[in-house]
Amino acid sequence: MTATQLLEEKEYEKRFNKRLWLKLYGFTRPHRREVFLLCLFGFTTALCDIAFPLVTRMLVDEGAVPGAEISYFGYGLAYLGLVLALTQSVRLFIHYAGTVRTHIAHDIRKAGFENLQRLSFSYFDKHPVGWLMSRMTSDCERLSNILTWGTLDLVWGTTLILGIGVTLFVLHPLLALVVLSVLPVLAWVSARFQKMILGSARRVRKANSQLTARFNEGIAGVRTTKVFCGEEKGLADFRELSGEMYAASVRNQIQSALFFPLVMTLGSLATGLALSFGGVQYIGGSLSVGTLIAFLAYTRRFFDPIEDLSHWFAELQMAQASAERILDLIETVPTIRDTHPPEEKPKGDTHSFAEPALKGTEAKGDTHSSAEPAPVGPGGASAGLLIPRTIGDIHFERLSFAYEKGPKVLVDFDLYVRRGESIALVGPTGGGKSTIVSLLCRFYEPTEGRILMSGVDYRELGLHWLQSRLGIVLQEPRLFSGTIAENLRYGKLDASEEELLAAARLVGAEDFILDLPKGLETEVGEGGCRLSTGQKQLLSFARAILGDPEILVMDEATSSIDTETEARIQQGVDRVLEGRTSFVIAHRLSTIRSADRILYIAGGRIVEQGSHEELLARRGPYFELYSRQKSREVWDLGLQSAANQERK
Ligand SMILES: Nc1ncnc2c1ncn2[C@@H]1O[C@H](COP(=O)(O)OP(=O)(O)O)[C@@H](O)[C@H]1O
Ligand SMILES: [Mg+2]
Known part of the structure; x- marks a missing residue:
């Protein structure tokens, strides 16, 4: 049915x-x-x-x-x-x-x-x-x-x-x-x-x-x-x-x-x-x-x-x-909503309710300098709750999760991510990688367990607080009817043209934008249908980093981009990721080799984790995956150079 x-x-x-x-x-x-x-x-x-x-x-x-x-x-x-x-x-x-x-x-x-x-x-x-x-x-x-x-x-x-x-x-x-x-x-x-x-x-x-x-x-x-x-x-x-x-x-x-x-x-x-x-x-x-x-x-x-x-x-x-x-x-009330919306907090101490942090701008200034929680008055709905200025360390604390009526997708999942760490998630399709980042972004909430940010359950922190600090690039780039500039500004409403172009440059999208007859003012069509998937993806990259997010989440974001463009983006992304916490799910393992920690996820569990070198040395499932891809790449490369030779 x-x-x-x-x-x-x-x-x-x-x-x-x-x-x-x-x-x-x-x-x-x-x-x-x-x-x-x-x-x-x-x-x-x-x-x-x-x-x-x-x-x-x-x-x-x-x-x-x-x-x-x-x-x-x-x-x-x-x-x-x-x-x-x-x-x-x-x-x-x-x-x-x-x-x-x-x-x-x-x-x-x-x-x-x-x-x-x-x-x-x-x-x-x-x-x-x-x-x-x-x-x-x-x-x-x-x-x-x-x-x-x-x-x-x-x-x-x-x-x-x-x-x-x-x-x-x-x-x-x-x-x-x-x-x-x-x-x-x-x-x-x-x-x-x-x-x-x-x-x-x-x-x-x-x-x-x-x-x-x-x-x-x-x-x-x-x-x-x-x-x-x-x-x-x-x-x-x-x-x-x-x-x-x-x-x-x-x-x-x-x-x-x-x-x-x-x-x-x-x-x-x-x-x-x-x-x-x-x-x-x-x-x-x-x-x-x-x-x-x-x-x-x-x-x-x-x-x-x-x-x-x-x-x-x-x-x-x-x-x-x-x-x-x-x-x-x-x-219908959204199932995910703030348990203690800031407005509902008792008056009196509202000024100390880390207001600047909620607005974003000042918090951004702090992003790289302090993970210190800002004090909040005892009047808060959870008395004595400290609203952190930044997301800080993230702890997935013994999570279980199931989509409505479905079986458990994650079981007893525990992960501690230090602030600024870059995490890569790899593993078979359906293993639960996207689910993990969806939970992180609070698109869904854990059915059991908690996600702590700077030690505070993220349900206490407000959706806006979290989502204004996230930059997200998903598998299917989603653009809206309107111009390229309008689409990019979803990432930051008041961005100037220079900022837009700078973000585009960083991800390697500037060239193609400027090549279009109307540049930033080009209409992208419904859902961005007048652009190629790769171009849409570049724009969604630029949009994500425009807001200077504290955490960057990328879910198979480069899978629709050719290897050459990907390499170009990679340099930009490496620069963007520096000092930021990131969660990258990648199909091509070459893009995540430099991650601080690679998690191999299958069946909703972390099967193994470590740096690229550590995992290779271990000769486990990651090693197998990597060798398989490597041999395919070598094969592809061979084909490519043969084709190039022919062209000459
Ligand atoms: N919106 C959804 N509703 C119900 N089940 C889902 C939904 N999204 C994913 N799943 C299921 O959750 C499991 C994990 O999926 P997912 O996290 O997307 O895996 P991955 O990203 O590793 O390929 C799969 O079995 C999938 O069928
Ligand atoms: Mg997925």
């Missing part, structure tokens, strides 16, 4: 959840004025609807009296006034509905997006991109529609129903009772049908959401699919899903097609009742012809809002799933 299916399976309690909708309704609060006007004009529209038949009734009754003087001019004016009032009301409620809807959609999207930025990695492990995308687009669209048009129809519809009901009873209580006797039947039919329509609509949406997720995967992975000739399988899956969606849609359409004529029939029945009973009353003299005409007009009008409201009620129930998912997205 895919993650999407799992998410769909946790389907949604069916009962109307008032609390949920009230919460969502909170999104209209900033636009109170517009919502009020929207309701007001819905109300006046309904009043106009109710007034028309009354005017007609007066006119007819006056005309029925033989020899009466009728003020046609006055009636003309009254109709004109009503028409003007009606058209203005409609114009204005459309205007305000549009405004409110756009604002609400924007606000919901913004809230969702903001929280997405905060959420921890484990959330994204569970929620596929396609799923998240349909939350931000279709769900959002849907909810903003309900909140706006649903509100309008609620005000308009209830005013109309109540207004007409009361008017009917005032005009002729007996006839009103007869006409409204259709209501219970209508209520029963509506409830039954809406339930059915709801069920099939839910299945449509479910199939649709799976289809979207499938699209997303299919498009994102189109190269892989083609290479592996997976089109057939992809198409078969797609056909099955769209078949399901087709069946559910047809059922839904048939049900809707039956429901609306039924409502109309009941409405006509009411009109028929009004006509026959009213006719008898009229002949008996207890009912004027004007009142009869008004009754007929009202019964026809009465059923419109009922149909509308039952539609919105169904929509509300159907959209409850959207509402839950959106609120879930907005309200």
Whole structure:
């Protein structure tokens, strides 16, 4: 079962959840004025609807009296006034509905997006991109529609129903009772049908959401699919899903097609009742012809809002799933967050809460000079906690870690890294190297054990404190749409052009940047798609060191760069690494030979560790790995020189 299916399976309690909708309704609060006007004009529209038949009734009754003087001019004016009032009301409620809807959609999207930025990695492990995308687009669209048009129809519809009901009873209580006797039947039919329509609509949406997720995967992975000739399988899956969606849609359409004529029939029945009973009353003299005409007009009008409201009620129930998912997205608290956010510390000693260290700049100045913890007042949430100015020594203290529901990836992992030490991690794929650095960066937190920095559990130190001191280059370089300069500035927001170029020079990216027609101002395309992987990697290098990080983490960062460029970067990196703690995971062992300590990681454990020479002397797994690579390199080198000779 895919993650999407799992998410769909946790389907949604069916009962109307008032609390949920009230919460969502909170999104209209900033636009109170517009919502009020929207309701007001819905109300006046309904009043106009109710007034028309009354005017007609007066006119007819006056005309029925033989020899009466009728003020046609006055009636003309009254109709004109009503028409003007009606058209203005409609114009204005459309205007305000549009405004409110756009604002609400924007606000919901913004809230969702903001929280997405905060959420921890484990959330994204569970929620596929396609799923998240349909939350931000279709769900959002849907909810903003309900909140706006649903509100309008609620005000308009209830005013109309109540207004007409009361008017009917005032005009002729007996006839009103007869006409409204259709209501219970209508209520029963509506409830039954809406339930059915709801069920099939839910299945449509479910199939649709799976289809979207499938699209997303299919498009994102189109190269892989083609290479592996997976089109057939992809198409078969797609056909099955769209078949399901087709069946559910047809059922839904048939049900809707039956429901609306039924409502109309009941409405006509009411009109028929009004006509026959009213006719008898009229002949008996207890009912004027004007009142009869008004009754007929009202019964026809009465059923419109009922149909509308039952539609919105169904929509509300159907959209409850959207509402839950959106609120879930907005309200999910990141699993990784500061246990004691600095703001929440009791006042009084906040100034000594190593504030400069949190800002970064001053701390950076200290990076190379002192690992002394800055004193913090005893008022801190962990009384007497010392917030270190720098990360200092790092102790992975008997860590165990498992990804959600997975098996343990790290077991009883213990590692002490001195400040400034360069650590290299090598070993077989899936051994746990990336997991170790993810824990270090606090993308995930240990399930057991602690990570201490300058002796303090890093969960006490704040995410910002840690992550502002880290420079990270990952296996897959991630760039954002925008210019090269903008991308680099993610590493340091206020970096000058000189700083950008200096960082680029250090990693060997300056040449290629300056060769581009627009230099630093070149647009990189979505996700950096206009650059080669190697170029993206160079930029992410430059971005990482731009912020002058205390610790540099590189996870297979050079695997997509050719050997020549790598050698060039290596010199820069060696310079950058000097005096900094670093964790380097490298595929090519030549790049990590100079590391202070090399750890061979397999099965979530340190199998052996030591310097390059020590490990070679030991003739263990590292030695084997190294010799294998060495012989391959020699072989490659041979090929290369042969090729060069040929070229000459
Ligand atoms: N996001 C994740 N969710 C679940 N399991 C994961 C995730 N990332 C890695 N793993 C698992 O953790 C183990 C270690 O992976 P990893 O740390 O990436 O190894 P390495 O970097 O050494 O190749 C592997 O068995 C892998 O399947
Ligand atoms: Mg890895």
